[in-house]
């Protein structure tokens with residue numbers, strides 16, 4: 001008798017078995033909200049109403065939902081080659097995808113390692129950084145530096161360099177040899193900044209403090225999000241990323257930009273590195289890489305980093321790292337179709353063209369009930385609410401639920417409403433998003 005089957009048998013529509021990620025499972029299951037379809041700028045909720053997607057799913061559906069060229073490419077690929085290993089074997093589309101992706105990256109970052117998610121990209125980049133330092137005779141450089149309030153996914157590497165306490169406290173001692181820069185959020189000086197805040201370049205000097213504390217010869221890499229998303233839309237102060245680059249260069253430290261949310265047009269260019277004019281040594285990506293149609297992530301490495309690891313290795317495998325699904329055929333098909341769509345519809349430029357209109361709309365919420373800061377860059381918006389006394393995050397969560405019921409998908413993190421719509425949106429959508437938000441803010445206490 002199969003006891004497992006007997007004991008675990010549930011009703012087909014039972015909500016119990018799916019242990020939902022980053023979710024208040026009890027709250028959700030008491031009052032489920034589900035999507036059953038999507039098209040362009042909208043989801044269709046199970047209850048039947050349309051929901052305007054102001055968050056591109058989870059910052060990932062940059063070209064809008066269910067786009068025909070991507071759907072067709074995946075459908076076709078699924079019938080041709082369902083899977084091929086990329087360990088000691090490969091398939092042509094993996095090479096084509098890497099070459100095309102390299103063309104979107106800042107000059108020099110033209111070696112691509114494929115993963116399946118942002119978290120895997122982060123752990124891959126951290127491992128590449130360590131392997132690189134070792135390959136050039138700098139094996140004492142094992143320390144990794146992240147930043148307070150950073151989000152780098154949920155792998156042990158990512159939560160170790162990450163700086164969101166809620167994502168760390170349940171999980172023990174994490175990686176050793178990690179330290180953190182101070183975060184750049186400074187509402188006292190920078191509240192209601194449009195684009196890059198004026199104050200805070202000096203915070204990059206914190207890296208000098210860590211170098212003085214630990215010794216440069218112990219530090220392998222620094223990882224930051226150029227625009228921090230999950231911690232509530234923190235735009236880098238003017239000059240901050242440039243200064244980080246300078247300090248890394250001065251001390252032989254690799255600079256990693258985690259561009260899981262910023263790559264692929266979100267800030268008006270293929271990468272935030274290009275937008276801000278600062279070239280890191282490694283870039284992590286996922287999300288918009290395939291328009292989220294098939295899970296895929298990637299790390300772009302500066303050629304010298306790749307070459308040092310590959311050329312200095314003994315004959316045989318050079319980097320003992322990889323995933324069964326690195327360069328999966330369906331993901332490659334989705335990525336290639338996505339790149340074509342981004343180019344055909346000029347979607348990165350579209351984000352620039354709409355940036356001012358978007359920023360005006362974001363900042364129109366200044367003075368709305370509970371709002372204490374508005375931040376914007378590219379097609380990203382952050383609206384920070386005053387926390388309820390003794391009940392932080394509750395007010396924003398109420399806005400989230402009410403927005404869904406009113407046909408608008410927003411994202412909340414802490415007491416911050418974070419917006420990142422598909423880049424295909426029209427001005428009428430922007431008006432609808434902020435019209436609804438403005439009304440909703442009046443309905444919450």
Ligand SMILES: Cc1ncc(COP(=O)(O)O)c(C=O)c1O
Nearest residue numbers: 117118119151152153258260261
């Ligand atoms: C900057 C950043 N890095 C990493 C991740 C993790 O990506 P994933 O959820 O695909 O593992 C995210 C996800 O939101 C992210 O915003």
